[in-house]
Amino acid sequence: MSADSNPSNAAAPVPTDFIRDIVAQDVAAARFPKIVTRFPPEPNGYLHLGHAKSICLNFGIARENNGRCNLRFDDTNPAKEEVEYVESIQTDVRWLIDGWADHCLGFKAPGAAPAAGTVNGLPDFHAAAAPAGTAGAEPFYASDYFPQLYEYALTLIRKGHAYVCDLSPAETEEYRGSPDKPGRNSPFRDRSVAENLDLFTRMRAGEFPDGKRTLRAKIDMTSPNIWLRDPLLYRIRHIAHHHTGDAWCIYPLYDYAHCLSDYLEGVTHSICTVEFEVHRPLYDWILEHLDLPRPRPHQYEFAKLNLSYMIFSKRRLIQLVQENFVQGWDDPRLPTIAGARRRGIPARALRNFAYHVGVTKFDGLTDIAAFEHTLREELNGISHRRLAVLRPIKIVLTNIAEGEVLTCDATNNPQDENPTTRPLALTREVFIESEDFAEVPPPKYFRLKPGGEVRLKYACIIKCDEVVKDAAGQVTELRCTADLTTRAGGPNVDRKVKGTIHWVSATQSLDAEVRLYDRLFTVAEPGAEEDFKKFINPHSLEVVTAKVESSLATATPAERYQFERTGYFTVDSKDSAPGKLVFNRTISLKDTWAKK
RNA sequence: UGCCCGAUGGUGUAAUGGUAGCACAAACGACUCUGACUCGUUUUGUCUAGGUUCGAGUCCUAGUCGGGCAGCCA
Numbered sequence: 001m002s003a004d005s006n007p008s009n010a011a012a013p014v015p016t017d018f019i020r021d022i023v024a025q026d027v028a029a030a031r032f033p034k035i036v037t038r039f040p041p042e043p044n045g046y047l048h049l050g051h052a053k054s055i056c057l058n059f060g061i062a063r064e065n066n067g068r069c070n071l072r073f074d075d076t077n078p079a080k081e082e083v084e085y086v087e088s089i090q091t092d093v094r095w096l097i098d099g100w101a102d103h104c105l106g107f108k109a110p111g112a113a114p115a116a117g118t119v120n121g122l123p124d125f126h127a128a129a130a131p132a133g134t135a136g137a138e139p140f141y142a143s144d145y146f147p148q149l150y151e152y153a154l155t156l157i158r159k160g161h162a163y164v165c166d167l168s169p170a171e172t173e174e175y176r177g178s179p180d181k182p183g184r185n186s187p188f189r190d191r192s193v194a195e196n197l198d199l200f201t202r203m204r205a206g207e208f209p210d211g212k213r214t215l216r217a218k219i220d221m222t223s224p225n226i227w228l229r230d231p232l233l234y235r236i237r238h239i240a241h242h243h244t245g246d247a248w249c250i251y252p253l254y255d256y257a258h259c260l261s262d263y264l265e266g267v268t269h270s271i272c273t274v275e276f277e278v279h280r281p282l283y284d285w286i287l288e289h290l291d292l293p294r295p296r297p298h299q300y301e302f303a304k305l306n307l308s309y310m311i312f313s314k315r316r317l318i319q320l321v322q323e324n325f326v327q328g329w330d331d332p333r334l335p336t337i338a339g340a341r342r343r344g345i346p347a348r349a350l351r352n353f354a355y356h357v358g359v360t361k362f363d364g365l366t367d368i369a370a371f372e373h374t375l376r377e378e379l380n381g382i383s384h385r386r387l388a389v390l391r392p393i394k395i396v397l398t399n400i401a402e403g404e405v406l407t408c409d410a411t412n413n414p415q416d417e418n419p420t421t422r423p424l425a426l427t428r429e430v431f432i433e434s435e436d437f438a439e440v441p442p443p444k445y446f447r448l449k450p451g452g453e454v455r456l457k458y459a460c461i462i463k464c465d466e467v468v469k470d471a472a473g474q475v476t477e478l479r480c481t482a483d484l485t486t487r488a489g490g491p492n493v494d495r496k497v498k499g500t501i502h503w504v505s506a507t508q509s510l511d512a513e514v515r516l517y518d519r520l521f522t523v524a525e526p527g528a529e530e531d532f533k534k535f536i537n538p539h540s541l542e543v544v545t546a547k548v549e550s551s552l553a554t555a556t557p558a559e560r561y562q563f564e565r566t567g568y569f570t571v572d573s574k575d576s577a578p579g580k581l582v583f584n585r586t587i588s589l590k591d592t593w594a595k596k
Numbered sequence: 597u598g599c600c601c602g603a604u605g606g607u608g609u610a611a612u613g614g615u616a617g618c619a620c621a622a623a624c625g626a627c628u629c630u631g632a633c634u635c636g637u638u639u640u641g642u643c644u645a646g647g648u649u650c651g652a653g654u655c656c657u658a659g660u661c662g663g664g665c666a667g668c669c670a
Binding site for chain 1: 597598599600601602603606607608609610612619620621628629630631632633662663664665666667668669670
């Protein structure tokens with residue numbers, strides 16, 4: 001990896017995009033004491049690569065400006081949210097930013113609630129971030145702001161900007177009109193402030209059943225922007241909340257809670273995806289109609305990530321998991337962050353990828369090849385090389401005695417400045433990859449063929465003397481002679497042959513389960529298909545029992561390995577155990593030969 | 597259909613009125629004890645039509661195409 005393509009390198013140029021340009025202008029104009037962004041997932045599912053883009057953007061801006069990025073759970077809909085997701089999201093975020101932007105992670109002091117105070121003579125609430133290193137610091141929760149949000153709602157009512165509406169859900173929809181047809185005013189729109197106050201207080205007190213009344217902003221039922229047609233601010237839901245329990249039976253809606261949560265936390269740049277563009281006038285309207293003394297946050301939108309051969313829709317991801325097309329949310333074939341981690345994708349590769357795709361408002365489709373390139377680029381630099389034979393075929397080196405062990409030096413990583421080595425045992429019987437032998441070789445075949453020569457990597461050149469077959473005509477073993485003069489230190493070490501292949505000793509090697517993952521879908525845009533499940537790649541997972549060199553006995557999930565000439569692998573964090581090795585293929589090596 | 601947003605090689609992006617550049621992909625070549633890596637060469641682009649300007653990918657108008665919005669979801 002070159003230094004200047006690596007955003008985690010201190011000397012690297014910072015990325016530029018239209019949002020960072022805006023932030024830079026705000027910094028230049030000293031509009032804010034500190035740049036504060038936020039990553040605000042709803043805890044209703046696992047994070048995926050699309051979220052990773054957003055995390056890298058928000059935390060990236062924070063770290064580039066000596067600012068902060070709050071992790072906030074946008075948990076205003078208790079019907080959909082669970083603690084399992086709260087926990088997985090924290091794990092994924094911390095993993096993704098570790099060693100890169102963890103010093104910018106905005107958490108609050110344990111149990112902290114927004115503090116009431118006075119700013120510029122006006123009453124104010126502020127949800128401060130805890131100083132770095134605060135013991136027990138925890139993420140922000142929108143649900144921690146329910147009391148303040150309730151106060152703000154009372155204020156809107158008093159100012160005549162909000163009213164309690166008794167329309168049923170169906171009636172509300174009907175009154176709203178449609179994009180090309182203006183809506184009509186609710187018959188409850190002109191209730192007195194006193195009545196609204198009374199009704200809203202009683203909503204909060206639990207006097208009314210679900211759906212009976214709502215609190216609405218009084219804006220304009222004829223607005224061409226549907227989100228300005230008296231949007232709902234609060235609904236009644238008699239349901240326990242994962243974070244606030246039974247404390248509330250009215251819950252704020254996204255548009256109301258989000259802008260105010262941003263404000264409470266002192267967020268300066270609220271960055272979301274383009275589908276919220278039409279919500280921005282409402283975001284601004286709410287903040288403008290409360291007399292908030294501190295600088296108001298502003299919303300900016302960018303296009304979400306689309307990757308070919310992948311699916312990001314939460315609804316569809318759930319189907320894949322629940323209908324057992326994959327094995328759980330961390331299945332390595334899934335575009336979830338948990339899946340990527342288990343597959344062996346380094347966090348830094350994800351960050352680099354986010355850097356390379358850029359940030360725009362254009363709704364494009366990024367080629368999966370760009371993602372794979374970033375992976376290989378990162379993995380190439382950090383992976384230790386190992387020899388592993390995925391589909392073994394036995395070779396007998398007839399001029400090596402049984403029991404004889406010749407030790408070879410193998411380079412751990414040629415990309416290192418001062419590469420280290422490890423010993424490898426060459427014995428009479430070895431395994432090579434079955435696809436590295438062809439009885440009838442295609443043109444330009446560099447590998448082993450009857451009567452042909454090939455080099456066993458780190459060992460010596462061998463010549464195929466005899467092909468042994470069983471009664472069915474299947475090749476069972478190859479009998480070869482080893483030219484020991486071509487070993488390291490030997491007189492003919494520099495003798496060239498066209499092909500060099502990987503191998504392992506038959507007696508000094510280990511069996512390992514190896515999971516060969518491939519793309520989950522067979523079409524570039526599975527999300528565009530009505531029945532996307534018809535396009536699931538039946539070969540997205542192939543499991544083989546491989547022969548791997550014995551040094552892999554102590555392999556850990558923290559390590560990345562390149563099985564030479566094959567691909568990048570890591571130990572499976574769940575299923576691997578001492579004595580029962582399981583490897584996941586992160587990504588194959590580029591193979592320009594196979595394409596021809 | 598009303599409103600909002602967008603459009604630069606095959607793909608993702610840069611150029612902030614002044615030489616259309618980068619990365620990926622593709623092709624060819626060099627190197628190679630990984631058909632990897634690395635290095636070199638090459639192919640391909642400003643949606644259309646008008647306008648403003650000495651000069652337009654950039655500004656204006658219209659069109660075309662694409663995306664988004666009508667949950668008491670976020």
